[in-house]
Amino acid sequence: MDARQLKIKAAETALGYVEDGMRLGIGTGSTAREFIALLGEKVANGFNVIGVPTSEATARQCLELGIELKSLDESPELDLTIDGADEIDPALNLIKGGGGALLREKIVASASKAMIVIADETKVVDQLGAFPLPIEVMPFGLGATRLAIEKAASRLNMSGSLDLRSSGDGPFMTDGGHYILDASFGRIPDAEALSVALNIIPGVVEHGLFIDIATLAVVASDGGVRTLKATE
Numbered sequence: 001m002d003a004r005q006l007k008i009k010a011a012e013t014a015l016g017y018v019e020d021g022m023r024l025g026i027g028t029g030s031t032a033r034e035f036i037a038l039l040g041e042k043v044a045n046g047f048n049v050i051g052v053p054t055s056e057a058t059a060r061q062c063l064e065l066g067i068e069l070k071s072l073d074e075s076p077e078l079d080l081t082i083d084g085a086d087e088i089d090p091a092l093n094l095i096k097g098g099g100g101a102l103l104r105e106k107i108v109a110s111a112s113k114a115m116i117v118i119a120d121e122t123k124v125v126d127q128l129g130a131f132p133l134p135i136e137v138m139p140f141g142l143g144a145t146r147l148a149i150e151k152a153a154s155r156l157n158m159s160g161s162l163d164l165r166s167s168g169d170g171p172f173m174t175d176g177g178h179y180i181l182d183a184s185f186g187r188i189p190d191a192e193a194l195s196v197a198l199n200i201i202p203g204v205v206e207h208g209l210f211i212d213i214a215t216l217a218v219v220a221s222d223g224g225v226r227t228l229k230a231t232e
């Protein structure tokens, strides 16, 4: 099976967890896109959900498919969020933000009773960190924020490059109007400690470490689809 078929398989399985009438957080990225396409087919056949999108791109796709959308202000508590991930560890801690949507994704997933991650097998790792960690930062004070991140990482015995994400003709801008620094620190020995250390830096808006948020992962490989639950 090619990569897209695996994403569709994971999305199909996750769709089985969505019940009629649910308030649903809807993720961003190429795997989430396959999920939205399948959800759209179900909605066209009379299935009801109220979706809260995690990005402008997801909102556009949902609206094209006739999926009813609300904001988190209108629907502040959600039953379930379904979203992709860049890395998944055995405790179901995640790295997200490869597509730049991590801030809204974390707000939406945190407002949900459950979060199901959909992915192909390549996203499952023993320890997070081979995928560069996206850190969403304020454009104001970028140099000072970068230095503060480097110092915080160094206190945790980590170092590496912090690359300002580019859109081709300038810095990549998130839906919230912020920049992204992609941190290549390598394997992260203590993701929770790094998460806390990043969260207290004033210019850091959010980062892509999702700790204790995901409840289930649906992972597709050539051998079939398996579901993972957090080991601790």
Ligand SMILES: O=C[C@H](O)[C@H](O)[C@H](O)COP(=O)(O)O
Residues within 6 Å of the ligand: 027, 028, 029, 030, 031, 032, 083, 084, 085, 086, 095, 096, 097, 098, 099, 100, 101, 102, 105
């Ligand atoms: O910002 C983007 C999101 O966190 C995505 O869910 C993540 O990057 C995975 O994307 P994909 O399904 O395209 O690999």
